[in-house]
Amino acid sequence: MKTTLVTDITIKDVCDGFVYNELEGKGLFGLSGKLTIQPKYQRNYIYASDGGKKEMAVIDSLLKGYPIGLIYFNKVSDGKLEVLDGQQRITSFGRFVNNKFAFKGEDGQIQYFRGMAEDKKTKILNTKLLIYECEGTETEIIDWFKTINIAGIELNRQEMRNASYSGNFVTLAKEEFSNSQNANIQKWSAYINGSVNRQDFLECALNWVSKGNIDAYMSLHRNDTNINELKKYFNSVLDWVSAVFTDVEREMRGLEWGRLYEKYRNTAYNPTKVSVDVQKLLEDPYVKSKKGIFEYILGGSTDTKLLDIRVFDEATKKKVYAIQTKQAKDKSNCPLCAVGHDANKKRIWKLAEMDADHVTAWSKGGETNIENCQMLCKTHNRVKGNR
C-alpha cells in the first residue's frame, strides 16, 4: 500500500459540498464532491450518541488549536477519494459548520457555528488537517482497516465483519437492521440487547439465521442482491416468541431466542397458561435467575437448574445438622442412610460430607426455610436431586 502525507487540505476544503444524511445518520460527501465520507465498509455516525460528548470534543480541540489526529483517505479512480479513517471526526466538524448542533463551551455558553465570532469561525475553517492518502488493492485496504482503531472507539466484531464482507448484502442488511429510523426497532428492543448504530441488531439477526456461523454466512451471501432469508428468519423467531409469551417482560431482553426457537418451535404451548406461569415465577422469591424462567417453561417446567433456586444458608445447614446428629442415636445422621441396609446405616457423617435438601421440592411448593430443610449425605442428596 502506497501512502502520501498531505498537509494543505483545510476544514473549509473538506466542508465544501458537505452532505449529511439525517435519515441514515451518515456524513456522505465533501471536498467539492471528490470525497466520499462513508464508503460501504464504514459504520454509522456514532459521535452524536452518548450526549454528543465525542463531537463536542472534536470542536473543542479545533477551537484550542489541538490536533485532531491523522486522517486516512483512500485514492480511488480519477481523483476521487474515500475516507478510510476519520469519518467520525469529519462528520463532527462537517455537521458543526453546517449548524447541525451547537457547541457548549466550558463557560456553559451554547453556540451554533453561524453565531460564533468571526475569528473563531476562521480558526476552525482554516485548520489544516493531517491526511495520509493511501493507494492499494481492496484487500490491502480492508486488511489495514480491520487493524486500526478510530479515535478511541474500537470497531466491534460486527463492524469488522461489515468491513470484511462489504458488498450488496451488507448494504441491504444495514438498511434494515442498522437504521435508527426503522419503526420496528422499539419492538425488537424488547427481545434484543444493544444499539442499532453499533450493529447489535444486525449481528443478532445474522447470528440467528446462521446458527452462530456469522462469518461463513456473510461470506456466502456477500454478493446477494436481497436479504429475504435473513429478514424472514429474524421475523419468524420474534413472531414465535411473541406468540408463546404474550406479555413482554424486561427479563426477556437479550435471551438466546434463536437457539430457543430452533429447539422449541415445534412444541405447542397454551399462551394463557404460559403467561400465568411466567408471572408466578417472576414473583417467586426463591427463583434467583429470572432470565431462566422462559427456557424453563419452554422445556416443560422441569429443569430447575435454569432458575437457580435459592439455597439454604450456612446457618440453617449447621442448625439442621446439629439437630439431626443429636437425634441420630445409634443410627446414621443421614435419614436415608438410617433406613437403608448397607454399611452406612449407623454412620455419623461430618457436616462437610452432607448437603442440604428441600424435604418438599421447590417445584412442589416447598420453601427454602429451616422447616423444609434436611441434611443428606452427599450420595443420597445427589440421588434425590436427580429424580
Ligand SMILES: [Zn+2]
Ligand atoms: Zn445417606
